[in-house]
Amino acid sequence: xxxxxxxxxxxxxxxxxxxxxxxxxxxxxxxxxxxxxxxxxxxxxxxxxxxxxxxxxxxxxxxxxxxxxxxxxxxxxxxxxxxxxxxxxxxxxxxxxxxxxxxxxxxx
Amino acid sequence: xxxxxxxxxxxxxxxxxxxxxxxxxxxxxxxxxxxxxxxxxxxxxxxxxxxxxxxxxxxxxxxxxxxxxxxxxxxxxxxxxxxxxxxxxxxxxxxxxxxxxxxxxxxxxxxxxxxxxxxxxxxxxxxxxxxxxxxxxxxxxxxxxxxxxxxxxxxxxxxxxxxxxxxxxxxxxxxxxxxxxxxxxxxxxxxxxxxxxxxxxxxxxxxxxxxxxxxxxxxxxxxxxxxxxxxxxxxxxxxxxxxxxxxxxxxxxxxxxxxxxxxxxxxxxxxxxxxxxxxxxxxxxxxxxxxxxxxxxxxxxxxxxxxxxxxxxxxxxxxxxxxxxxxxxxxxxxxxxxxxxxxxxxxxxxxxxxxxxxxxxxxxxxxxxxxxxxxxxxxxxxxxxxxxxxxxxxxxxxxxxxxxxxxxxxxxxxxxxxxxxxxxxxxxxxxxxxxxxxxxxxxxxxxxxxxxxxxxxxxxxxxxxxxxxxxxxxxxxxxxxxxxxxxxxxxxxxxxxxxxxxxxxxxxxxxxxxxxxxxxxxxxxxxxxxxxxxxxxxxxxxxxxxxxxxxxxxxxxxxxxxxxxxxxxxxxxxxxxxxxxxxxxxxxxxxxxxxxxxxxxxxxxxxxxxxxxxxxxxxxxxxxxxxxxxxxxxxxxxxxxxxxxxxxxxxxxxxxxxxxxxxx
Numbered sequence: 004x005x006x007x008x009x010x011x012x013x014x015x016x017x018x019x020x021x022x023x024x025x026x027x028x029x030x031x032x033x034x035x036x037x038x039x040x041x042x043x044x045x046x047x048x049x050x051x052x053x054x055x056x057x058x059x060x061x062x063x064x065x066x067x068x069x070x071x072x073x074x075x076x077x078x079x080x081x082x083x084x085x086x087x088x089x090x091x092x093x094x095x096x097x098x099x100x101x102x103x104x105x106x107x108x109x110x111x
Numbered sequence: 112x113x114x115x116x117x118x119x120x121x122x123x124x125x126x127x128x129x130x131x132x133x134x135x136x137x138x139x140x141x142x143x144x145x146x147x148x149x150x151x152x153x154x155x156x157x158x159x160x161x162x163x164x165x166x167x168x169x170x171x172x173x174x175x176x177x178x179x180x181x182x183x184x185x186x187x188x189x190x191x192x193x194x195x196x197x198x199x200x201x202x203x204x205x206x207x208x209x210x211x212x213x214x215x216x217x218x219x220x221x222x223x224x225x226x227x228x229x230x231x232x233x234x235x236x237x238x239x240x241x242x243x244x245x246x247x248x249x250x251x252x253x254x255x256x257x258x259x260x261x262x263x264x265x266x267x268x269x270x271x272x273x274x275x276x277x278x279x280x281x282x283x284x285x286x287x288x289x290x291x292x293x294x295x296x297x298x299x300x301x302x303x304x305x306x307x308x309x310x311x312x313x314x315x316x317x318x319x320x321x322x323x324x325x326x327x328x329x330x331x332x333x334x335x336x337x338x339x340x341x342x343x344x345x346x347x348x349x350x351x352x353x354x355x356x357x358x359x360x361x362x363x364x365x366x367x368x369x370x371x372x373x374x375x376x377x378x379x380x381x382x383x384x385x386x387x388x389x390x391x392x393x394x395x396x397x398x399x400x401x402x403x404x405x406x407x408x409x410x411x412x413x414x415x416x417x418x419x420x421x422x423x424x425x426x427x428x429x430x431x432x433x434x435x436x437x438x439x440x441x442x443x444x445x446x447x448x449x450x451x452x453x454x455x456x457x458x459x460x461x462x463x464x465x466x467x468x469x470x471x472x473x474x475x476x477x478x479x480x481x482x483x484x485x486x487x488x489x490x491x492x493x494x495x496x497x498x499x500x501x502x503x504x505x506x507x508x509x510x511x512x513x514x515x516x517x518x519x520x521x522x523x524x525x526x527x528x529x530x531x532x533x534x535x536x537x538x539x540x541x542x543x544x545x546x547x548x549x550x551x552x553x554x555x556x557x558x559x560x561x562x563x564x565x566x567x568x569x570x571x572x573x574x575x576x577x578x579x580x581x582x583x584x585x586x587x588x589x590x591x592x593x594x595x596x597x598x599x600x601x602x603x604x605x606x607x608x609x610x611x612x613x614x615x616x617x618x619x620x621x622x623x624x625x626x627x628x629x630x631x632x633x634x635x636x637x638x639x640x641x642x643x644x645x646x647x648x649x650x651x652x653x654x655x656x657x658x659x660x661x662x663x664x665x666x667x668x669x670x671x672x673x674x675x676x677x678x679x680x681x682x683x684x685x686x687x688x689x690x691x692x693x694x695x696x697x698x699x700x701x702x703x704x705x706x707x708x709x710x711x712x713x714x715x716x717x718x719x720x721x722x723x724x725x726x727x728x729x730x731x732x733x734x735x736x737x738x739x740x741x742x743x744x745x746x747x748x749x750x751x752x753x754x755x756x757x758x759x760x761x762x763x764x765x766x767x768x769x770x771x772x773x774x775x
């Protein structure tokens with residue numbers, strides 16, 4: 004798990020501003036309910052840790068999430084807030100499911 | 112239990128799984144060719160239904176589209192919900208097969224959790240165990256079976272391992288117990304279960320695949336990725352053109368032989384004419400594209416199976432999204448340069464229904480191979496002495512079609528197909544060697560769908576068009592009768608000619624006279640037929656484009672297929688011989704109107720060229736659009752829009768060229 008140092012506010016960066024090789028945890032988003040539900044079903048939800056394989060730089064970006072690689076459009080990546088983490092692998096900073104925010108009801 | 116002589120009722124199994132987990136490979140392995148694509152009413156996505164007998168167990172399998180969750184507001188999720196609730200065709204599945212990727216157990220378990228409450232017996236197929244092992248993960252299916260309380264089997268559709276055990280597991284499938292259902296609702300169930308099977312979530316995906324990284328660096332690079340993609344597509348394109356050439360010629364030859372045999376066997380008359388020109392000629396004109404369609408789908412299936420196509424869509428999304436289309440639209444649009452039929456059919460690669468519809472609607476703007484003959488003819492008339500300008504005009508035709516397609520896509524996505532697109536979030540599957548078997552089965556399936564279409568809608572359209580061109584029958588003109596008589600007289604003199612040279616001269620003269628008589632008869636028939644009369648009636652509509660009544664008839668008949676224009680125009684205006692490009696162009700360049708002015712002046716030739724670039728003149732394409740969109744509404748929109756754009760652009764071209772003195 005990642006915890007922010009108590010003496011300074013947590014750093015939150017949009018996913019599209021991360022660089023290649025950066026590791027981060029999804030820390031929030033301004034996504035629509037449908038998009039959030041889709042990403043959650045694909046395995047990307049709050050507290051999910053991932054590595055950036057291709058930085059956005061105005062275009063789409065690629066992240067590695069567990070064993071899965073996801074390509075995200077720049078618009079989508081800009082709406083995902085992340086918190087950098089230093090842990091060596093995905094599992095180290097992935098919060099147990101019980102500690103995560105409750106799942107959003109998916110839109111039908 | 113049933114009586115001993117009761118027919119065995121197959122076990123109906125719905126297959127559910129995330130995309131790229133090897134579900135369709137399992138389906139193909141079990142069903143082989145005993146499968147068909149099913150479009151269920153009210154659904155824009157399709158599933159495949161197949162029959163299989165594995166280990167003595169009869170199965171009826173429904174391969175549902177890959178989903179990340181069944182409760183999402185997406186067409187494929189809705190199809191799964193409907194299937195699980197027995198709303199697809201009124202039949203509840205007897206069992207559910209949840210296919211889970213061993214390298215992504217947590218995500219598979221989330222899907223399992225969402226379908227477990229369907230109150231149907233469930234079995235689990237654990238796939239990609241070889242990849243999981245390669246990543247250093249060890250997963251025990253038996254422990255997973257104990258944790259989930261349902262049978263679980265490690266299976267590999269590509270290698271064919273675990274298939275019989277999977278059938279047995281389906282036979283023994285059971286409903287998820289209330290205890291497991293209750294436990295799955297607790298927070299942390301997914302991670303805890305995954306951890307208990309693979310030794311903790313920390314080990315999932317912790318290794319970086321260096322090869323995947325390297326390949327992705329190249330294939331998803333904005334510039335290098337685009338170069339690789341264009342090169343790959345160029346190869347596919349080349350293969351479609353070159354490798355399909357021979358089978359296409361064979362189909363044409365076979366159709367020609369069959370037509371000749373029917374004409375020779377049957378007594379001359381309406382039935383023979385219908386069979387030869389309506390049924391055989393019409394269907395052969397469509398079926399001739401089967402090799403291109405099969406090749407395209409075979410190559411695309413191979414590319415998709417390698418994991419590359421997802422990367423290509425990722426790269427092209429950057430360009431295509433400017434026009435309101437997704438990256439996946441690039442493949443159908445490029446394929447449409449060979450033929451719009453496979454292009455439209457390959458739009459199935461596009462997941463979003465509105466994106467797919469927009470792609471289908473604009474694909475026929477791309478210059479297909481059937482247009483090439485018309486382009487060559489008109490460009491030769493326009494620029495007889497300048498190969499450079501001719502080449503430029505030829506390339507301009509392709510550019511004009513592509514620009515019209517992309518601008519139309521922008522317009523449609525902002526008007527009639529307005530709405531939010533699915534955000535581009537693509538799973539990039541692992542790279543792997545493609546399965547030849549799966550690619551062949553996909554090709555077979557697509558080919559069959561195309562042939563069924565050719566044998567139904569397209570056949571009916573061909574018969575209608577034949578009837579419009581063949582009836583009512585015109586009396587042979589006196590001039591033609593006189594020519595025939597002269598031909599016979601000359602032919603009779605051949606035998607009595609003094610030497611071989613004279614014989615040859617007389618025989619050639621007889622042939623020429625007979626051919627001229629045939630052209631005159633065909634011309635009279637064209638003008639007297641319903642199609643011809645229609646052409647004469649609507650001639651004022653096409654007059655602003657510079658077309659007289661003969662060119663109007665030629666344009667109208669070419670709505671069946673563009674290539675018909677060439678043969679019709681040579682019959683109506685030239686000598687009827689459409690084989691030699693240069694000769695036809697020379698003949699048409701010399702043709703005149705009733706007032707003696709050139710028929711193919713620069714303004715008319717240019718406006719015709721623009722019209723042929725942009726107009727929807729291919730009935731098989733409309734039929735395929737109807738099939739892919741499930742209604743006649745969209746082919747009607749496609750036809751109306753393309754015709755309107757073509758007319759306006761051709762009219763503007765005519766005015767423009769005239770203003771530069773091109774009418775002379």
